[in-house]
Amino acid sequence: MKIATRLKLGSLLCAVVVALVGAILLSTTTQVRRELNKNQSADEILNAVTALRYLSLEYGLRSEQRVFAQWRLRSASLAVLLASDSTFSGADDAARIASLRDSFASVGRLFSLLVATRAQPADEVRDELASRLTGQISGKTQTMIADAMHLSERSRQGVLASQQREIGAVAAFGAIVLATIVAGSLLTLRSLVRPLERLHEGTRKVGAGDLDFKLGWHGRDELGELASAFDSMTDALKQSTVSRLDLSAANQALQAEIAERELAERKVRSQLARLSLLQQITRSVGERQDMRSIFQVVIRSLEEQLPVDFCCICLYRKGSAALEVSCVGLRSAALAEEFAMREHARIEVGQNGLSRCVAGELVYEPDVVDVPFPFPQRLAGGGLRALVMAPLLVESTVFGVLVTARLAPSSFSSGECEFLRQLSEHVALAANQTELYGALQRAYEDLRQSQKTAVQQERLRALGQMASGIAHDINNAISPVALYTESLLETEPGLSGKARACLEVIKRAIDDVAATVARMREFYRQREPQVHLARVDANRLMQEVADLTRARWSDMPQQRGIVIALRCNFEARLPPLQGIESEIREALTNLVFNAVDAMPEGGTLTLGTRSMPASGAVAAEVWLEVGDSGVGMDEDTRRRCLEPFFTTKGERGTGLGLAMVYGMVERHGARIDIESARARGTTMRLAFPLPAEVAGAAPPQAPARRSAPLRILTVDDDPLVQKALRTVLESDGHQVSAADGGQAGIEQFRAALHGGVPYALVITDLGMPHVDGRRVAAAVKTMAPLTPVILLTGWGQRIATEDDLPADVNLVLSKPPKLHELREALAACVPDGDTDHAGTS
Structure with missing residues (x-):
């Protein structure tokens, strides 16, 4: 019989046995459950009868309505229990139930009589009757309790009997199942285990090369067929199998080929990993435009992914004798400290065998212990053995070296050396691109600054031209004030001290205005070398600035309820400085105005020397x-x-105040220092150098020479200037005639010349409509070549420094003219004794 058939029959038998056991267990379980239900019902009846007896006795004693209600409830529940016919079975149980029902009915009737008796008036007869009824009820309930206990005992015995039958059935069928299992195991041992052990032995022997082994049994089951197939297989193998030596040789060749392919595969994987690393580094390097960040990315990638134990990049300048460490890896920092190779450290090229590397050759030292130079020996002292140095080469020029090292000797493969060479080329190219990018940025910035400077120069040139254009009008406006002020100071000795002080301030302010107009062109011109620097008392100058600006820092803020306190810290016995007083005064005034603007809520203005x-x-x-x-x-x-x-300052500012201060400082060879911080104020410091030897006090200015009384013609289109000139000249004793405009001046000079009373000197303005001062001078020189001509103009300094002095002009005076300059000019043009010949031809 087949093994599969036997297993199926065994399975079927086991299923039948299991089903039979299950049915018996189900039957016994049902009987046990039924007996348990009977036991429960008997217990409930017993409890109900007991409670009913107790309540009857209690009612017989106290006749309470509560006890009556409880008795009725218990009576109803007991009636339900006794009315059920499905719980108990058998003749004895039925008789007991019938007896219980009869007794229950009697108890009900007796309890009703007891209730009726208790309802009658109390007397001895009623009490006696109630006592008897209570006794009868107690007797009946006692009988019922006995019947209920009998039912409970019978149900308990039934439960025990059912459990015993169930245990017996389980034990019997357990023995049957155990016998079945033992029989099946013996059958399996006989028909499966022994043949399989024989088959295992045959497989082992045939695997060892014993092809003559035979199992030697043939059955009609599967194992017999397998034994026959196994013997057939051994016969076939005996006919087709080569010798064991040939098989061993083939196996060894196959193993060698496998090892070779695995080695090639590892090399390919390693090469792919290096290519991937090279691509990753190249991509990261390409995203950066800073050489240091490029070096950091390269070193970090090599330390983490190649990996190496030490890595740094050194820079090299062609023709230099040393490398400079530019960047060291984070993991290499400790070794770098030990080797004294921290950043910016120098490594001599010639003394360390680095000449091949800086010549563009990749250097690989499998073991630096064998290299006699100091640099490899320094690495070997820190435990490093294998060293690779790859040059950073751009356009055949080495600008750096990539240094990598490992602790193990001969630990760099040829593929890794080639990788480092390729990486150095990419790094060199990226660094070169960074340098080119930086150069481009700098060139662009230089171009932008040049354009900005050109635009500013053009704006300054335009500003200078505009300033020159309006200088004539400004000087014409202040010329009368200047002449009258000097004249009053000189000719009015009876002025009060206050009036004279006010006139001095006016004179000083006019001089500053004139100097300011003359310096407007300094925005686009350098200072002329002939500018004279005089001694300046800095303490006096600072006090004058405080007085001149008082309205700005005191009066005007007080109108808005703001208080600015002035603090003066002047050093006593301060040595005088060399400079142009008006320019320094104007610069300090600008600084005071800026300081006041910087204190919109008030504060302290400090002046110090x-x-x-x-x-x-x-x-x-x-x-x-x-x-x-x-x-x-x-x-x-x-x-x-x-x-x-x-x-x-927005629209309130022009942006020229501090620029003018800076121009003054540059012209004086001084410097300006600025100390400032947000919400902490500002201090502007002008530092003027003192000469090595301070000369003595300057000699007092000699009074201007006065010429003899002259017959003078003044030509100007501004009546105020005409009147002021005429007044001051006549006060010096001169005879003055005025002509309104250039053409009128020429005609008036011609008429005087033809009339025999020529003018000894002509003073003409430069800028006049139709006929300007040059044409007037040319006409005068044509008619009387010896007659001096003085040109009075707001552009006098520019004419003297930029243009050639007109051929027909003897002197040029700037507006506003100073009285002593005017007298010096008259004396210079018409010396004493020449007044008779000045106007002759």
């Missing part, structure tokens, strides 16, 4: 300081505040 002695190469200096406690400047504003047209 002090001297600084010479220190080493720094010469002695005088410091003039203007400070405020205002809003201050940030770093960007502090850096740009001296640029022309840069302002933080």
Whole structure:
């Protein structure tokens, strides 16, 4: 019989046995459950009868309505239990139930009589009757309790009997199942295990090469068929199998080929990993435009992914004798400290065998212990053995070296050396591109600055031209004031001290205005070398600035309820400085105005002077300081505040105040220092160098020479200037005639010449409509070549320095003219004794 058939029959038998056992267990379980139900019902009846007996006795004693209600409830539940016919079975159980029902009916009737008796008036007869009824009820309930206990005992015995039958059935069928299992195991041992052990033995022997082994049994089951097939297989193998030596040789060849392919595969994987790393590094490097960040990316990638134990990049300048360490890896920092190869350290090329590398050759040292140079020996002292140095080469020029090292000797493969060579080429190219990009950025920035400078120069040139255009009108406006002021100071000795002081301030202000107009062209011209620097008392000058600007820092803020306090810190016995007083005064005035603007809520304005002695190469200096406690400047504003047209005041500012201050400082060879911080105020310091030897006090100015009384013709289209000139000249004793305009002046000069009373000197304005001062001078020289001509103009300095002096003009005076300059000009043009010949031809 087949093994599969036997297993199926065994399975079927087991299923039948299991089903039979299940049916018997189900039957016994049902019987046990039924007996348990009977036991439960008997217990409930017993409990109900007991409660009913107790309630009857209690009612017989106290006749309470509560007890009556409870008795009725218990009676109803007991009636339900006794009415059920399905729980109990058998003749004895039926008789007991019938007895219980009869007794229950009697108890009900007796309890009703008891209730009726208790309802009658109390007397001895009623009490006696109630006592008897209570006794009868107790007797009946006692009988019922006995019947209920009998039912409970019978049900308990039934439960025990059912459980015993169930245990017996389980034990019997358990023995049957155990016998079946034992029989099946013996059958399996006989028909399966022994043949399989024989088959295992045959397989082992045939695998060992014993092809003559035979199992030697043939059955009709599957194992018999398998044994026959196994013997057939051994016969076939005996006929087709080669010798064991040939098989061993073939196996060894196959193993060698497998090992070779695995080695090639590892090499390919390693090469792919290096290519991927190279691509990753190249992509990361390409995203950066800073050489240091490029080096950091390369070193970090090599330390983490190649990996190496030490890595750094050194820079090399062609023709230099040393490398400079530019960047060291984070993991290599400790070794770098040990090797004294921290950043910016120098490594000599010639003494360390690096000449091949800086010549463009990749250098690989399998074991640096065998290399006698100091640099490899330094690495070997830190435990490093294998070293690769790849040059960073761009256009046949080495600008750096990539240094990598490992702890194990001969630990760099040829593929890794080639990878480092390729990586160095990419790094060199990226670094070169970064350099080119930086050069391009710098060139672009230079171009932008050049364009910006050109635009500013053009704006300054235009500003200078506009300033020159209006200088004539400004000078014409202040010329009468200047002449009258000097004349009053000189000719009116009876002036009060206050009036004379006011006139002195007016004169000084006019001089400053004139100097300001003359300096407008300084925005686009350098200072002329002939500008004279005079001694300046810095303390007096600072006090004058405080007085001139009082309205700005005191009166005007007080109108808005703002208080600005002035603090003066002047050093006593301050040495005089060399400079142009009007320019320095104007610069300090500008600084005071800026300081006041920086304190919109009020504060403290500080003016100070002090001297600084010479220190080493720094010469002695005088410091003039203007400070405020205002809003201050940030770093960007502090850096740009001296640029022309840069302002933080919006439309209120022109951006020229500090630019003019800076121009004055440059012209004086001084410097300006700015100390400022946000919300902490600003201090502007002008540092003027002192000469090595301070000369003595300047000699007092000699009074201007006065010429003899002259017959003078003045030509001007401005009546106020005409009147002022005429007044001051006549006060000196001259005879003055005025002509309104150039053509009128020429005609008046011709008429006087033909009339025999020529003019000894002609003073003409330069800028006049139709006929200007040059044409007037030319006409005068044509008619009377010896007659001096003085040109009076607001562009006098420009004419003297930029243009050639007109051929027909003897002298040029700037407006507003100073009285002593006018007298000096008259004396220079018409010396004493020449008045008779001045107007002759």
